[in-house]
Amino acid sequence: MPKVYNWQLGREMDYRFEGGAAKRQFAAVFNINRCIACQTCSMACKSTWTFSPGQELMWWNNVETKPYGGYPNHWDVNILELQEKANPGGQVWDPAKKDPKTAPYGTFDGKTIFETADGVNTMATGYIPPEADWKAPNIHEDTSTAIPAGGASLPEHAGWFFYLQRICNHCTYPACLAACPRNAIYKREEDGIVLIDQNRCRGYRKCVEACPYKKSMYRPSTRTSEKCIACYPRVEASDPLTEGLPMETRCMTACVGKIRLQGLVQVDANGEWIEDRKNPLYYLVHVAKIALPLYPQFGTQPNVYYIPPRWVPRPYLRQMFGPGVDDAIAAYTNPTRETLAVLQLFRASQRIVFGYRIEQGPKTGELNVGGQTREIFNDTIIGLDSNGGEIVRVTVDEPTAERPGQLNSL
Amino acid sequence: MAEKDFEADDPLEFVAVRYPVDPTVDSDAVMARCFIEEYALFGTPPEQIAKLFRSPFFAGTNAILKNRGPEFVQGIIDDVFRTGSIKEVS
Numbered sequence: 001m002p003k004v005y006n007w008q009l010g011r012e013m014d015y016r017f018e019g020g021a022a023k024r025q026f027a028a029v030f031n032i033n034r035c036i037a038c039q040t041c042s043m044a045c046k047s048t049w050t051f052s053p054g055q056e057l058m059w060w061n062n063v064e065t066k067p068y069g070g071y072p073n074h075w076d077v078n079i080l081e082l083q084e085k086a087n088p089g090g091q092v093w094d095p096a097k098k099d100p101k102t103a104p105y106g107t108f109d110g111k112t113i114f115e116t117a118d119g120v121n122t123m124a125t126g127y128i129p130p131e132a133d134w135k136a137p138n139i140h141e142d143t144s145t146a147i148p149a150g151g152a153s154l155p156e157h158a159g160w161f162f163y164l165q166r167i168c169n170h171c172t173y174p175a176c177l178a179a180c181p182r183n184a185i186y187k188r189e190e191d192g193i194v195l196i197d198q199n200r201c202r203g204y205r206k207c208v209e210a211c212p213y214k215k216s217m218y219r220p221s222t223r224t225s226e227k228c229i230a231c232y233p234r235v236e237a238s239d240p241l242t243e244g245l246p247m248e249t250r251c252m253t254a255c256v257g258k259i260r261l262q263g264l265v266q267v268d269a270n271g272e273w274i275e276d277r278k279n280p281l282y283y284l285v286h287v288a289k290i291a292l293p294l295y296p297q298f299g300t301q302p303n304v305y306y307i308p309p310r311w312v313p314r315p316y317l318r319q320m321f322g323p324g325v326d327d328a329i330a331a332y333t334n335p336t337r338e339t340l341a342v343l344q345l346f347r348a349s350q351r352i353v354f355g356y357r358i359e360q361g362p363k364t365g366e367l368n369v370g371g372q373t374r375e376i377f378n379d380t381i382i383g384l385d386s387n388g389g390e391i392v393r394v395t396v397d398e399p400t401a402e403r404p405g406q407l408n409s410l
Numbered sequence: 411m412a413e414k415d416f417e418a419d420d421p422l423e424f425v426a427v428r429y430p431v432d433p434t435v436d437s438d439a440v441m442a443r444c445f446i447e448e449y450a451l452f453g454t455p456p457e458q459i460a461k462l463f464r465s466p467f468f469a470g471t472n473a474i475l476k477n478r479g480p481e482f483v484q485g486i487i488d489d490v491f492r493t494g495s496i497k498e499v500s
C-alpha cells in the first residue's frame with residue numbers, strides 16, 4: 001500500500017491510494033460543552049435529505065448520549081474492540097513525540113484501521129452492524145419513559161454524560177473510499193467532500209463495513225449505499241439565498257445551541273492545513289488547539305473537530321480525542337480574549353465565515369475562572385465572507401431577552 | 411411507552427453499567443461550575459445565572475440546586491464573580 005502522511009497521528013501510514021488532491025477541505029468544529037441534544041440538527045438533515053422510502057433508519061446527522069449511546073448502537077466500542085484484538089495493548093500514543101505542525105498531538109504508536117487490515121481482502125478493519133443496531137438511535141437515552149412507582153433509581157446520569165454530535169467526517173483518508181470495490185466513492189478536489197456515485201454503487205456495503213464512524217448507510221429500496229453529502233449545493237453557493245456566497249450545511253445553520261461552526265480550509269497534498277491565521281477553523285484547531293478530531297487513532301484523518309466536554313473524566317476523553325485533550329480543556333476553560341470572540345461566531349450566520357477581525361471593546365468585569373483571575377472585555381468580532389466582505393458582527397457579551405412568566409405554557 | 415409500567419423481563423430494558431468516577435470528585439460542584447463559568451464568560455450577570463438554577467424549566471441546573479441547596483449554588487456563583495462583577499453594557 002502507498003504511504004501517506006497523517007498529521008493527526010504525527011506519522012506516515014498505509015492507505016490504498018496516494019495522498020489526496022483536495023485543495024480545500026470541508027471542516028467543522030462542534031463545541032460539545034454547549035450542546036443540549038435538542039436534535040434540531042438531526043431533524044434539519046432528515047427533513048432535507050433522508051425522508052424517502054428506504055431511508056427510514058438513516059440519520060446522516062445524529063446526536064448520541066455518551067458514554068452509553070451510539071448510532072448504530074455501540075459503534076465506537078465495537079471498532080475499538082476490533083482494533084484492540086488486532087493489536088493487543090499496542091494502541092497507544094507517545095505524546096512526547098510532538099511537533100507543532102506535523103504532530104501537534106504527539107505520535108500514535110498503534111495501528112490504524114488500514115494497518116490492521118490485510119490489504120487484500122479488506123482495506124480497513126470494520127464490521128457491518130446488524131439491522132437492529134440502526135433502529136433505535138436514542139434507545140434508553142434522554143427519552144421520556146415511565147417513572148417507576150418507587151421513583152427512578154438507576155445511577156446512569158449521576159456521574160457524568162455528554163452529547164456527541166456526529167456527521168460524516170469527510171475524512172482526508174476515507175475508509176469508505178478505500179474499501180469500495182467499485183471505486184464508486186470519490187473525494188472532491190474543490191472542497192474535500194466525500195460522495196458516493198449512485199450510478200456506480202452496487203450496494204456491496206463494503207463502505208458500511210469499513211467506515212469506523214458508521215456514517216455510510218445501506219438503502220434497501222435502491223440497493224445502494226448513501227451518506228452525508230455535506231449539503232454540497234449550499235457549500236457550492238448555488239442556493240439563491242446567499243447570492244453566490246458559500247453557505248453552511250443544514251445541520252450547522254439549524255443549531256439552536258450555537259455549538260457548530262463549519263467552513264472550508266486550505267490544505268496541501270498531505271491534507272495538512274495551510275496557515276490561514278484569520279480563518280476561525282484554523283484558529284480553533286491549529287492556534288488555540290481547543291478543537292480535536294474524533295478517534296484520530298482510526299487513521300482516516302477526520303475533518304470534524306470537537307471542543308471536548310470539560311467535566312468528563314480525562315481517560316475517557318483521551319481515548320476519544322487523543323492526547324491533546326488536557327491542553328484543549330485547559331485552553332477552553334480559561335479562554336483567551338481572541339478565543340472568546342471566535343466562539344461567538346458559531347452559528348452567527350448561514351454564510352460560511354472565511355475570515356474574521358476583532359474590534360476591541362471595553363473591559364466589563366473580572367471573573368475567577370478555573371482558579372485564575374481574568375479580565376472580561378466586550379469585544380466585537382466581524383465575520384468575513386470568501387470575498388472579504390462583512391457578513392456578521394457579534395459581541396462577546398451575549399444579548400439576552402427574558403420571556404415574561406405569563407407566556408410560559410408549561 | 412410512557413403510560414406503561416416497567417417490566418423486569420423486558421429484553422430491551424435498560425441495563426445500566428456505571429462508568430467509574432473518581433470518588434473524590436464532587437460531580438455536582440464540577441457541573442455547577444461548568445454552567446456558571448460558561449455563562450459568565452459571555453457576559454451573563456450573576457443574578458441571571460442564579461435564575462437558571464432556581465427555574466424548574468432548566469432541569470439540569472435545577473437538579474443541582476434541589477440536590478445541594480441554594481447556598482451551595484450561590485457559593486460557587488460568588489466564587490466565580492468574587493473578583494468583581496459583570497457590568498451591564500449599554
